[in-house]
Amino acid sequence: MNVKNEMKISFKSISENEGFARTVVCAFAAMLDPNMEEISDIRTAVSEAVTNCIVHAYRNEEGIIEISAKILSNNEIYIKIKDKGCGIQDVKQAMEPLFTTAPCEERAGLGFAVMESFMDSLKVSSKPGKGTTVIMRKKIGGQNE
Amino acid sequence: MPIKISSEENKIIAFLSGEIDHHVASSLRREIDIAVRECNPDLLVLDFSQVTFMDSSGIGLVMGRYKLMNELNGKISVQNPPPHIKKVMKLSGIEKLASINNA
Numbered sequence: 001m002n003v004k005n006e007m008k009i010s011f012k013s014i015s016e017n018e019g020f021a022r023t024v025v026c027a028f029a030a031m032l033d034p035n036m037e038e039i040s041d042i043r044t045a046v047s048e049a050v051t052n053c054i055v056h057a058y059r060n061e062e063g064i065i066e067i068s069a070k071i072l073s074n075n076e077i078y079i080k081i082k083d084k085g086c087g088i089q090d091v092k093q094a095m096e097p098l099f100t101t102a103p104c105e106e107r108a109g110l111g112f113a114v115m116e117s118f119m120d121s122l123k124v125s126s127k128p129g130k131g132t133t134v135i136m137r138k139k140i141g142g143q144n145e
Numbered sequence: 146m147p148i149k150i151s152s153e154e155n156k157i158i159a160f161l162s163g164e165i166d167h168h169v170a171s172s173l174r175r176e177i178d179i180a181v182r183e184c185n186p187d188l189l190v191l192d193f194s195q196v197t198f199m200d201s202s203g204i205g206l207v208m209g210r211y212k213l214m215n216e217l218n219g220k221i222s223v224q225n226p227p228p229h230i231k232k233v234m235k236l237s238g239i240e241k242l243a244s245i246n247n248a
Contacts (some may be wrong), residue, residue, distance in 0.1 A: 015168035040229040047200040106205035
């Protein structure tokens with residue numbers, strides 16, 4: 001991984017920070033000169049991941065969410081979103097479209113489906129009781145090459 | 146989160162604007178539901194033309210309003226979503242529940 005630039009932020013798991021987090025990551029990604037569609041794909045994927053941390057990982061408590069992002073030499077953005085919340089028992093099941101543990105709150109169960117389809121790759125690792133890490137990557141300008 | 150609701154005979158149009166995420170979804174839900182329960186319309190239109198961002202929280206919002214309108218024997222439609230919002234809607238398959246129109 002040849003890293004041209006990198007950044008790290010951490011913030012409290014309150015819903016006000018959903019907008020803050022996606023804006024910061026998009027400002028960082030802007031260095032790759034993405035088009036409108038690429039930037040809104042990243043914005044949406046980050047929003048989904050951070051919302052998962054707030055709604056699920058830190059469901060009954062407040063915690064810290066950490067985002068680190070890297071710009072790689074092949075024009076790729078690498079985004080890691082990490083929490084130390086409750087973790088996911090069954091990652092495979094959680095990633096199934098429309099699966100949700102919070103239907104009463106009108107969660108559509110599409111978070112991972114959006115991340116998967118809007119980014120080039122998605123990796124989720126989780127340990128119950130320890131937390132979850134989501135890694136997403138997207139090549140910018142790939143469609144035009 | 147600004148929202149304007151206009152009601153005509155048997156029809157409510159909710160004009161959403163700005164960014165729709167988990168943070169604002171519950172207050173939008175509350176305002177729309179109050180208007181719907183007051184007017185008991187046949188049709189609820191959600192207008193997205195001024196929405197600048199939406200994640201899957203917006204899909205939850207549409208799905209929830211679909212359920213409510215279904216209970217009241219009414220219908221729901223989605224109006225004027227910008228391209229990147231339409232992309233999220235398409236992925237969700239929400240057009241099976243609500244017609245998506247460009248006015």
